[in-house]
Amino acid sequence: MENPIKNKNILLGVTGSIAAYKAVELASQLTKAGSNVDVILTPAAEKLVSPLTFRSVTGKKVFTDADLWDTTSHIAHINLALPADIMLIAPATASTIAKLAHGQADNLLTLTALAIRCPLVVAPAMDTGMYSNAFTQENLEILEKHDITILGPDEGHLASGLSGKGRMLEARVLLGSLRFLLSRENPLAGKKVIVTAGGTQEPLDPVRVLTNHSSGKQGYALAQAALDAGADVTLISAPTSMTPPEGVKTISIQTAEEMHTAMLKEIKQTDAVIMAAAVADFRPTSKKAEKIKKEGKLSEIELEATIDILKELGEWKRSHKPDLVLIGFAAESEKLVENARKKLEQKNLNLIVANDISRNDAGFAVDTNAVTLLFKDGKRQDLPLQDKEAVAQKIIDILIQFMQS
Ligand SMILES: Cc1cc2nc3c(=O)[nH]c(=O)nc-3n(C[C@H](O)[C@H](O)[C@H](O)COP(=O)(O)O)c2cc1C
Missing domain, CATH: 3.40.50.10300 (CoaB-like)
Known part of the structure; x- marks a missing residue:
């Protein structure tokens, strides 16, 4: 059996966390492993990392809110959602997690996340206080209740200089998790x-x-x-x-x-x-x-x-x-x-x-x-x-x- 992520359509949603730079490494590793990676950036993510950086590692057009309102592209969110085998939002901010938990869809990323027919996976990244905040915890519980897989976060050094729970998992771990999730219906399932x-x-x-x-x-x-x-x-x-x-x-x-x-x-x-x-x-x-x-x-x-x-x-x-x-x-x-x-x-x-x-x-x-x-x-x-x-x-x-x- 080949690597289950090979030739799979992977939607990588990137939100406005400082960990967005790690998503570049992830997009690169996925592409090298043979996945077909479509990246969607929120407006906040665009401020932290350029679409061109992702384009350079995936070799493909990168999607932003400009595509949502662009009169030349035909319903971008549905076109992205339908062929996807899995969607991973990494990093996922507290704000995007809150939107997902309540079905709010006010940008291309959250709109696409509502439209997908495939599994959704979320890798939170935020300051420890934001992560342990009761709203964030309740929102994560809602996602889990709806069979959305939450990966991480890890404990460790945070961008603020503090240390605690909130670090996004490393690209290698996220890639391994996608590999695992995409293999679950292969011939040895249940064995x-x-x-x-x-x-x-x-x-x-x-x-x-x-x-x-x-x-x-x-x-x-x-x-x-x-x-x-x-x-x-x-x-x-x-x-x-x-x-x-x-x-x-x-x-x-x-x-x-x-x-x-x-x-x-x-x-x-x-x-x-x-x-x-x-x-x-x-x-x-x-x-x-x-x-x-x-x-x-x-x-x-x-x-x-x-x-x-x-x-x-x-x-x-x-x-x-x-x-x-x-x-x-x-x-x-x-x-x-x-x-x-x-x-x-x-x-x-x-x-x-x-x-x-x-x-x-x-x-x-x-x-x-x-x-x-x-x-x-x-x-x-x-x-x-x-x-x-x-x-x-x-x-x-x-x-x-x-x-x-
Ligand atoms: C430099 C910088 C780093 C940020 N890092 C995070 C973060 O790691 N996690 C988080 O939840 N919000 C973070 N924020 C706040 C989000 O960018 C903000 O809530 C934004 O509205 C999120 O929008 P989005 O979820 O649509 O990308 C950061 C903001 C700035 C200016």
Whole structure:
């Protein structure tokens, strides 16, 4: 599945908040992602940022109140409203929020917001006092009651120099939220998918851990691809530097045991599990309460096996839920296909993604991956070297087929 915002008609309404400059970045990112972005500015927004700035990043005409009363354009607000797949007002001032809550339509933006047939999303931006004001809060409640999605605001530094709640969400977050909202009717809608990611850490003492080189990139790309396909996604993540995609439910864990506990809590309502995490096979038998001293002797670390989560899931699938889809990863440095096929069978998986970690352009910590897919029915498919997002999309396309068969 491609990015759900690609080729979508997105109406971006910009109002008179100082955060209007951030909407330029948003319009730029949306355009780069392949959306068709029509920007509407209120008269107050025009004073803070020029229509030409938006035109320069979207490459398209930008709409202002001049278009509303222009005798050469035919009913601008209806022409903008009808083809829209989603309308986002970002930033949304207290004044525009008040107008929306009461159906007031005295400029091109508020008029278009009344005329749309698509979902409306609002990203407030204002001073903390204005935001907590009882009128603003009541107006936001009215919007929510009418199924208008409110995104943010965030806490943090405000243009006034004060700090508090009122900051507009960053462009990256707003784009991720639109991506999520536009995916909700895709083929995996209503399906619950668990993705695990990252390398678990097994503590030796309060400062040291046993871990591996997993970056979490492939797992996070899988979580995003499953969201794009419409699924409700739970990401059980070991520590990584990655930012979870918007719309995902993230459970942060450190050890294999914590991952196992989180999995048991989630598994009952789940339709598919993709185990992309590099879970420790061994852990220190005991965690020392105090830091092991350099001066002390440490010639050996005693280890014990961790629980094989995927194997346990495979047994549970056999005894309780035969239609549970299980997808595993096998990172191997030798006899790739042979070892991976063994795991596929032993763990009762639908698919195993075999990763040759002896290559330096695939597997751990790099942006690309070259994998071999092995299916339960004996089929094998070798995917060429490609970025981890493309590998993730391919795996989710296969998951969609599993779910539909
Ligand atoms: C420099 C400047 C910054 C402003 N920033 C905000 C803001 O962040 N949020 C807000 O609700 N109003 C803000 N205002 C007030 C609005 O611009 C004003 O209420 C205006 O009428 C809003 O019109 P609009 O919602 O149609 O764009 C600001 C005003 C100025 C002069």
